[in-house]
Amino acid sequence: MTIAGNMIIGQELVKGSKKAIYGINPATGENLEPAYLGGSAQEVERACALADQAFDVYRETDLETRAKFLGQIAANLAANGPAIIERAGLESGLPKARLEGELGRTMNQLKLFAEEVRAGRWLGVKIDTAIPERTPLPRSDLRLRHIPLGPVAVFGASNFPLAFSVAGGDTASALAAGCPVVVKGHSAHPGTSELVGKAIQAAVKSSGLPEGTFSLLFGSGADIGSALVADSRIKAVGFTGSRSGGVALMKIAAERAEPIPVYAEMSSINPVYLLPEALKNRAESIATGFVNSMLMGSGQFCTNPGLLIVKEAPELDGFVRKVVDLVRAANPTTMLTPGIHQAFESGVEKLSGNANVDLLAQAQGSSGPNQCRARLFSTSAQAFLKDHALRDEVFGSSSLIIRCKTDEEILELTRSLEGQLTATVLMDQADNTAFVKKLLSILERKVGRILFNGYPTGVEVCHAMVHGGPFPATSDSRTTSVGTEAIWRFLRPICYQDFPSDLLPEALKDQSPVPKLVNGK
Amino acid sequence: MTIAGNMIIGQELVKGSKKAIYGINPATGENLEPAYLGGSAQEVERACALADQAFDVYRETDLETRAKFLGQIAANLAANGPAIIERAGLESGLPKARLEGELGRTMNQLKLFAEEVRAGRWLGVKIDTAIPERTPLPRSDLRLRHIPLGPVAVFGASNFPLAFSVAGGDTASALAAGCPVVVKGHSAHPGTSELVGKAIQAAVKSSGLPEGTFSLLFGSGADIGSALVADSRIKAVGFTGSRSGGVALMKIAAERAEPIPVYAEMSSINPVYLLPEALKNRAESIATGFVNSMLMGSGQFCTNPGLLIVKEAPELDGFVRKVVDLVRAANPTTMLTPGIHQAFESGVEKLSGNANVDLLAQAQGSSGPNQCRARLFSTSAQAFLKDHALRDEVFGSSSLIIRCKTDEEILELTRSLEGQLTATVLMDQADNTAFVKKLLSILERKVGRILFNGYPTGVEVCHAMVHGGPFPATSDSRTTSVGTEAIWRFLRPICYQDFPSDLLPEALKDQSPVPKLVNGK
Structure with a gap:
């Protein structure tokens, strides 16, 4: 080939x-033939x-x-x-x-x-067999399959x-x-x-x-x-x-x-909730896990963790410093296209220019084209609640830490979110389960997948996966x-009623081996 | 109550x-209190x-x-x-x-x-269990259920x-x-x-x-x-x-x-296909069955048979006379509302005024308000193909017989139809199965339910029923x-990833009795 x-x-x-398209090598900015x-x-x-x-x-x-x-x-x-x-x-x-x-x-x-x-x-085959003797009206033979x-x-x-x-x-x-x-x-x-x-x-x-x-x-x-x-x-x-x-x-x-x-x-900004006990006990490993997830593939994942939601606690400043250090130490990486790079830069500039947002860290720079310098921002729950622009996805390695004063503030903030592909809860056994249940109840109405003690990037291809969610995560x-x-x-x-058996699709014939529900069983 | x-x-x-609404007794035209x-x-x-x-x-x-x-x-x-x-x-x-x-x-x-x-x-429960030893990456525990x-x-x-x-x-x-x-x-x-x-x-x-x-x-x-x-x-x-x-x-x-x-x-006009052998052998009973279906409930059913598609044959005129006689003999019936009655009258008037459509029969009249006088019309396949207005649903007892010259004309006409709730095939064993297969292949792309040797009115409430179909039958x-x-x-x-078992919804716990697919089995 x-x-x-x-x-x-x-x-x-x-x-x-029509007009020619060229692949572009984003690492060099050069057009690729043909x-x-x-x-x-x-x-x-x-x-x-x-x-x-x-x-x-x-x-x-x-x-x-x-x-x-x-x-x-x-x-x-x-x-x-x-x-x-x-x-x-x-x-x-x-x-x-x-x-x-x-x-x-x-x-x-x-x-x-x-x-x-x-x-x-x-095929979702369902068969309801005929009941000719039923009164006042007999039941027909009804057979359902799915068609493309x-x-x-x-x-x-x-x-x-x-x-x-x-x-x-x-x-x-x-x-x-x-x-x-x-x-x-x-x-x-x-x-x-x-x-x-x-x-x-x-x-x-x-x-x-x-x-x-x-x-x-x-x-x-x-x-x-x-x-x-x-x-x-x-x-x-x-x-x-x-x-x-x-x-x-x-x-x-x-x-x-x-x-x-x-x-x-x-579009999804994939909130990550860091609970107090997890923060206290696992600050180091969570900081590493979170930053790895945020940096992976220059953050060019639909499930990139764009929000880290955490309640004020004595350990928070120390955790944030760890995250800041990791982001600052990160090397620049090549983004997919000049367009994506420009959009990333414009997104992080908008955040940097927001009076209620602090730029906490940026990754190492580079002189090459289309390089992603990861950014870490911080804001308060109240600022986030008031400013809808803070909900816009920034496609690339950019995350916003939202510092909350109370559990109620976290719930309110969660209620205000648009639909998401994922939400992540980082918690330890000693964390407040009653609060987490309230949080989950809100999250279920907002997202397609909820994770515990993991990171949202990485989507398993299997039977139980949901990579979806309410608008605007998906349509x-x-x-x-x-x-x-x-x-x-x-x-x-599509339903086939009283079909002669030779005209029935194979899947709907009596002898078909496909899984089927017959008379509700 | x-x-x-x-x-x-x-x-x-x-x-x-706001403005008062009154139920109206359509048989008298009087407002009903309160x-x-x-x-x-x-x-x-x-x-x-x-x-x-x-x-x-x-x-x-x-x-x-x-x-x-x-x-x-x-x-x-x-x-x-x-x-x-x-x-x-x-x-x-x-x-x-x-x-x-x-x-x-x-x-x-x-x-x-x-x-x-x-x-x-x-609940559509699907569970993919964790594979911690998998390389290069372990698999998480993933559990899917459906939520409202x-x-x-x-x-x-x-x-x-x-x-x-x-x-x-x-x-x-x-x-x-x-x-x-x-x-x-x-x-x-x-x-x-x-x-x-x-x-x-x-x-x-x-x-x-x-x-x-x-x-x-x-x-x-x-x-x-x-x-x-x-x-x-x-x-x-x-x-x-x-x-x-x-x-x-x-x-x-x-x-x-x-x-x-x-x-x-x-909106659906529910085509009924009458095949040559069925026409030859069962003209009487089909005429009765068809007219009963068309008259049922003053034709105020989504599945009312609005089209009868049939190929020219020596027996056709005799069949049509039977249908005409039955429609002429039908008593008027009260329609649901003055609005529906007016829309019906305007629909049948439009058909009556169409130069390519013959009014074959109308049912008995009545001096009462909101009475449905059933109408039977006839046209040619070529006229139908050319005139999109003939595809509009007339809600009420109105049917249009389409006389076709060839099997190919029937297929062409079928291809030109919009989405329908139902299609019905009336055929005998000696009818041309190869033609019916071609017809079915087109109908499957147009409708939600296909019936053999029955009539579309009457929708069974069961597991295998489909009361739906491509636009405009449904959205x-x-x-x-x-x-x-x-x-x-x-x-x-919605997918739950690596959840602690006490936070899992009941249906997703290991011991839940609901039907489930575990690791694809």
Whole structure:
């Protein structure tokens, strides 16, 4: 597989005709060859038409065929791992070890969805058998299965060029559900996207699937993305990115003749609550754990801990000094793109300029381009409550310590938060459980995941994971974008009443081995 | 329980201050006492504040308490059955036998949801146990359950004053999920709503639940409804009604600071496909079955068969004559409201005036007010394909026979349809299965339920039912508003990571008896 500046439309490689996009090496600021000419309405039309054509065949692939296809994508990624990791490193500035881990995660995610497809729980089969003798009216034979929504538009994210991009969680779960996928590749890593896209394209071919099962488009600006979401053949959208980007897609989707669901994972500041006994007993290790989480990947994680909420205590100043020392000692790290770096700088400048916020520490500087100098800020609960600007996500290694006077202040502050992906509670056995229960009761209404004595970065891909949460963490709190539950985003129920058995879908036939609920049992 | 013209806010009975609403006896056109003064922003505020206060307690009621509460509502309805049925008959013009059946259905629906609550499947518990020895990183203990979204606004429908109104499917499923409910009562049956609301209010009290678990508001115009959907404490909306009404609520919900899901069940013309062999062999019984379905309840069903799609055949004229005779012989029936009657008349007039549509038959007339004279129309597939106005739902007993020349024309016509609640196939064994498979493949993309050799009216309340479908049948095809699956509309997943076991919700503790998936098994 080679990098040639192509979009992928079904089994074809296509050069665009619009403004060129270049990957940029953020460590040097230099453009990376080749140019990716942006797609036009014509390519959107082609990709959507092919996806629509592919849908009826792809949605009815048997479980084994579909599972093997997902496994084949993983195998193709493995076979091209070194080239993918090399290019992703150039385009993202992320270290090799991180990208190796991320590629492994991406492959494991595909394999997990392959197993999920085989298990057949996603079909959600329910059968209520006929009761012909019932009075006053007999009951029909009713059989429910879930079917995929239709072609899905996926927007790759910049911060995980593998795990949340072309073959990432949205693509894996949509393909697992039986939806063809049209990816709008992120302009920050077009070469990586092309390589990964070709791995999927090859798997489509070798699996004998219709070519429209997968396409990959590029385009600068919002034109391609908007056209994709507005296309009547697209039936759902997966997106990971900024709040403004997600909200824009939600608006387009809501204004269509047929509105469609948008699963946008957007903005979260992930509060961390440090309780008095934990502060007293584990200041050192918590300071280290917190700063490691905050610095990880230049803080370019959706689950980066942006708030540390703690009550005044004799030990607090000592703890803060430890955090300050660790942040000051941190080396600068390369951020993903010039745009992200600029937004980070502008975010931390705004905080620095806020009269009610103290800049406690900044990390080591560097003369190189796009370097993240981590920042640590502090404010009071009262200032935070009054100033909504302090709730804005600063994407990158920036955290704000909120010093609270009372437990009640902590609860009030928590009530005032918007929706979050995560909240973290750091507590010891001797901490006040009654208070924690009150806190949890509020947090449950605000977040998708609550952690104890850990740090929010690091999202396990498994069955019980929720990477979601109330708006603006996501556009749809009823779902998750990580883990096997993500497959439900792309399914809907359909009921078959009194069907002749030869016309029933396989999963609904009496002898089908898939898990089922029969007459409520 | 008495009818006194009150709204219900928690445990209080409240008189409104705005324009009076009167139930109208549609059979006489007369206003029914008492007056229901409309609520204001103040009552919306009160009801929402109480619902929000009730939420934390109500959402954590144990399964048995919540199930018993639902059962108690059913018992209170039974105890007040005669008064409810009498008033509903006056306000809706529906016959007593129908209302008795509907009350039974409403109670059974509550009992089914009580069983569903007890079964605990709705918690969707998934547990991935810790793997501390895993390298390079250990796995945390991760536990997922579903929690309710928050207070839900329910809009009662006019056409089922019991089963889709104050204690109907939306209320039952939202309460089952753990959501407090604020109902905007339908202005067509305020007395019925008050009686049913008091049955719920009494059950809230005797179950020891927080009073805000249930409120009932009235208001003319759209003010109360809009204010309710816009209130930040409301987290989801259930609605059954017109397309314009549903779309208006979707817009308000999408434009909130925190957008929320709207489950609107709106508009469907429910195509019925009559295949050649069935036409040849069963013309008589199909004509009878079809006309019965079309006439049932003056056609005021979401699943009323608005289209009959059939290929030209020697037997077709004879079949149509039978249908015409049955429609002509039909007696007029009282419609639910003057507004619905006017809309029906305007809908059938539009069809009558369409140059490409033939009026084949109309039912007997009557001098009384608000009488439905059923209408039967006919057109060609080509005319239907060209004229989008022919796709508009005419709410009432009106059906359009579409005469097609070829199988391909039938498929093309089907592809051109909007989303539907149902589609029905009437076929015999000798009919062309290959064609039916093609038809089904298109229909699966358009509808929520497909029936064989039956009629779409009559929606079983069970586990496998889907009363839903792509827009504009509903605002959210991923759900159903009838049957136990409806509970999922009001739930979202939340993950608990590395929780101390004493802080875990009961359902997630190791010893919890609820159904669960542990490490994918």
